[in-house]
Amino acid sequence: MNAAVVMRLDLKGLSCPLPIVKTAKAMKTLAPGELVEVVATDPGSVPDFKAWSQATGNPLVESDAQDGVYRFVLKKKEM
Amino acid sequence: MATNDVLIVGGGVGGTIVANLVAKEAGAGARVTLLDATGTHVYQPGFLYVAVGQEKAENLSRDERTLLRDEVKLVVDRATFVNTDLKKVVLASGRTLRYDELVLATGSRVVPDEIPGGGAAHNFYTLEGAVGLQRALDQFEGGTIVIGVAGIPYKCPPAPVEFAFLLDDYLRARHIRPKAEIKLLSPLNRAFTIEATSKLVQPILAERGIELTGFFNVESVDPIAKTVTSLEGETVGYDLLVLVPPHRGAKLIEDSKLGDARGWIPVDKNTLKHCSFADIWAIGDATNIPISKSGSVAHYEATICAAEVVAAVKGEPAPAHTYNGKVMCFLETGQGQATTIRFDYDHPPVSPSPSHLWHWAKLLFNKTYWHTVPQGRLP
Numbered sequence: 001m002n003a004a005v006v007m008r009l010d011l012k013g014l015s016c017p018l019p020i021v022k023t024a025k026a027m028k029t030l031a032p033g034e035l036v037e038v039v040a041t042d043p044g045s046v047p048d049f050k051a052w053s054q055a056t057g058n059p060l061v062e063s064d065a066q067d068g069v070y071r072f073v074l075k076k077k078e079m
Numbered sequence: 080m081a082t083n084d085v086l087i088v089g090g091g092v093g094g095t096i097v098a099n100l101v102a103k104e105a106g107a108g109a110r111v112t113l114l115d116a117t118g119t120h121v122y123q124p125g126f127l128y129v130a131v132g133q134e135k136a137e138n139l140s141r142d143e144r145t146l147l148r149d150e151v152k153l154v155v156d157r158a159t160f161v162n163t164d165l166k167k168v169v170l171a172s173g174r175t176l177r178y179d180e181l182v183l184a185t186g187s188r189v190v191p192d193e194i195p196g197g198g199a200a201h202n203f204y205t206l207e208g209a210v211g212l213q214r215a216l217d218q219f220e221g222g223t224i225v226i227g228v229a230g231i232p233y234k235c236p237p238a239p240v241e242f243a244f245l246l247d248d249y250l251r252a253r254h255i256r257p258k259a260e261i262k263l264l265s266p267l268n269r270a271f272t273i274e275a276t277s278k279l280v281q282p283i284l285a286e287r288g289i290e291l292t293g294f295f296n297v298e299s300v301d302p303i304a305k306t307v308t309s310l311e312g313e314t315v316g317y318d319l320l321v322l323v324p325p326h327r328g329a330k331l332i333e334d335s336k337l338g339d340a341r342g343w344i345p346v347d348k349n350t351l352k353h354c355s356f357a358d359i360w361a362i363g364d365a366t367n368i369p370i371s372k373s374g375s376v377a378h379y380e381a382t383i384c385a386a387e388v389v390a391a392v393k394g395e396p397a398p399a400h401t402y403n404g405k406v407m408c409f410l411e412t413g414q415g416q417a418t419t420i421r422f423d424y425d426h427p428p429v430s431p432s433p434s435h436l437w438h439w440a441k442l443l444f445n446k447t448y449w450h451t452v453p454q455g456r457l458p
Contacts, residue, residue, distance in 0.1 A: 015369040017266040021231045021296050024310040044173075044274070051268045055294045056311045 002062045003075065009038045012069065016044040017049065020052055027058060030076040035061065045070050083109050083392045086168060086178035088331070088429035090115030090143045090160050091123075093363035093377030093384075094184030102150045102323070102383035103455070105392045111151045112176060114168065118143050118155035121206060122448055123234070125239060126372055127411075129209040132217070133250040136210050146453040160186075163334040163356055180388050183344055184381075185329035186362035187234060187372060193325040194229050196300030200307075203242065204234065214439075215319060216249065221258030222318030227307060228266050229297040232323025234364060234372045237420065239263065239323055240270050240280055242376040244413030247287045247453055256258040261289045262315060264307070268293035273428045274411065276420050283433065285410050297322060326372070328365055343367035348424070350403035351384050358391070362386050362439045368404075378452060385455070409441040417441055 011019040015064055019040045026036055037048070046065070049072045053060035060071035085101050087094045090113055098113040105111070120143045128134035144153050149393050157171040161183075167175045189204045192198040201212040224246065243263045252258040262271065263284065269277035270284060270291055284291055294309040300320065307322075308314045327333070328342025337353070338344045344361040345354040348368045352358040362384050363377030370376060383402045390397050404424030411417045417437035422428040431437070451457050 009314050013369065016272055018369075020294070021266055021310070024294075024296050028310060048267060054295055055268060 005035045006035045007034075009036060009045055010059045011040040011042075011045075011051050012036060013041055016042050016048060018046045020048055023049075023052075024056075027074065027076055031077045032045075034076050036074050036076070038071075038074065040070050043067065045072070049074070053079070082107065085111045085182070085388055085392065087113045087182040087184060087361075088168065089184035089329075089365075090118070090120055090153075091184060091186050091377065092374045093315060093362065093381040094182065094450060095143070095146055095316040095379035096378060096455045097182050097362065097385045097388065098151045098384065099146075099148050099453065100455045101392070102148045104385065104389045105337060108390045109180075109345045110388075111445045112154055113143070113147060113151055114154045114156060114158055114170070114290070114424060115143055116155070116157040120146055120154065120453065122445070124204045124249070125447070126209040127245065128237060128445075129206070129438060130212040130216070130242065131203060131245045131421075132213055133245070134248055136206055139206065141449060146449070148454075157330045159324065159334065161331065161337060163335075163337075163359070166358070170382055178358070180391050181360070181386060183332065183353075183359065183360075183361040183365055184363050184377070185331055185344075185365045187326045188330070189324040189327060191229070191324035192301055192325055193327075194297065194366060196302050197229055197322065197324060199300055199302035200229070200320040200324075202322055202324050203238070204324055212321060218317055219255075219259070221255055223262060223316065224319045224321065225262045225264065225307060225315055225317035226321045227264035227295060227297045229321045230323070231266060231296075232372055233323045233326050235408070236272055236371050236373075237276070237408055239265075239397075240284075242282065243285065243289050244411055247289060248413045256288075261287075262292060263289055264292045264295035264297065264315065265381040266294070266296050273420060273422075273430075275428055276418070276430045279418060279430050279432070280410070280412060287413065287449065310382040321406050323446070324365075332365065339367055340363075345421065348404065350387060350397065351380055351402055352387065354355040362368055370404055371406045371408065373406065373408055376405075379405045379407075382455065382458065411438065411441065411442070 125139040160169040262395040360379040412433040416433040
C-alpha cells in the first residue's frame with residue numbers, strides 16, 4: 001500500500017480546520033488513484049477527515065492513531 | 080537603576096495595552112515608545128456592524144495619542160526592518176529606534192488577490208472594505224448573496240456566521256428577504272470550527288433560511304461568470320460575493336525574516352517570547368500560536384506580555400503566571416440575540432444558549448471599549 005503514497009503531509013501542531021484545508025490543496029496536485037499520507041495531532045481531525053472523505057468522494061484508505069498522532073491515507077478519486 | 084528602551088511596534092489593542100501597562104508598572108526603569116504607522120487606533124470588531132449599516136465608520140477610529148499614558152512616547156512612522164543584531168528598528172523616514180525589549184504587535188494583513196479573482200469579492204476585514212460592502216448592500220435588490228472563506232487562519236473565526244445572521248436581519252428590515260438567498264460556504268462540514276458552537280447555531284441558520292454548504296474551501300473567483308469555486312471542486316453562482324480574504328503576517332515580519340513562510344511569528348505559547356530571540360515578544364494576530372486571531376486574545380496576551388517585559392526591565396525572574404490560551408468571543412445570532420464562546424488551552428469551548436443579554440453585553444463592550452480596554456483597565 002505504502003508504495004503508492006506519493007506525498008506526505010506533516011500537519012502536526014495545526015488546529016482545525018487547517019489540516020483539512022492543507023490536505024484539500026495537496027489533493028489538487030495528485031493524479032487519480034495516487035495516495036497522500038497525512039499526520040496530524042488535532043483530535044478533531046479524526047471525524048473531520050472521515051466526513052471530508054465522504055463529502056468529496058476521495059476514499060480514506062487507512063487511518064490509525066499512536067501516542068496522540070493521527071495518521072490518514074487518502075486516495076485521489078477517479079475522475 | 081539603568082533605564083531600558085522598551086519599543087512596541089503596532090498601536091492596535093494589544094500594543095496599546097502593553098505600552099500603557101509597562102509605562103505604569105516599570106516607572107522610571109523604562110522609556111516606553113509605541114510605534115504606529117498611522118497614529119490612529121481602529122476598533123476592528125466594529126467593521127461587521129458598519130457592513131450592515133448598524134454602525135458609522137467614523138465611530139470606530141480614535142487618535143492613538145488619546146489612548147496612551149502621558150509617559151508613553153508615540154512615534155507615527157512605518158517600521159521597515161528589525162535589525163536584531165544591532166537591536167534597532169529602521170523606519171520608513173530613515174530614522175532608527177533602538178530597543179532593549181521589543182514587542183511585536185504587528186497584527187495581520189489581508190491579501191484578497193492571493194486567490195484568483197479574489198479582489199472582486201467584498202469583505203468586512205478593513206474599514207474601507209466594510210464601507211464598500213455597506214454601499215453594495217444598499218443597492219442590492221434581490222438575488223444570491225454568497226459568504227465564503229478564502230484562507231485559514233483568519234481574524235475572528237465566528238465572523239462569517241455572524242455576518243450571515245446580521246445580513247438576514249438587514250434584508251428583513253428592508254423587506255427584501257424573500258427575494259434573496261443567503262448561502263454560507265464553510266471550510267468544514269459544519270457552520271463553524273468548534274463543534275459545540277456549530278450545534279447551537281446550525282438550527283438557527285436553518286430557521287432563518289440560510290443555506291449552509293460544507294467543505295467548501297474557496298480556491299478561485301470568476302468575476303465575469305459570477306461564480307466561486309472550491310478546492311473540493313464545487314462551483315456556486317452569486318450575485319453578491321462576500322469573502323474572508325487570505326491573511327498574512329505584517330510585511331515588516333516577512334522582510335525582517337522574523338516569522339514563518341506566511342509571516343506569523345513563532346513564539347512560546349505561554350510566555351509569548353520569540354522562539355529565537357530572548358528580547359523579543361509577539362502578541363495578538365501576529366503570532367503563530369494555533370489559537371483564534373481576535374481582539375480578546377490580543378487583550379489577554381497583552382497583560383501577560385507586559386508583566387514579562389516589566390520583569391525583564393527590572394532584572395527580575397519571569398513571572399510564573401503565563402498565557403493559558405484564554406479566548407472569549409461574542410457571536411451575534413441575529414434578531415437581537417448573541418452567544419459567547421469561551422475556552423483555553425486546557426478547557427474545551429462552551430457556549431450558552433443565544434439570548435438578548437449577550438447581544439446587549441456585546442453592544443455595551445463596543446461602547447465602553449475606548450475607556451477601558453486600551454488603558455489596561457480590564458484584566
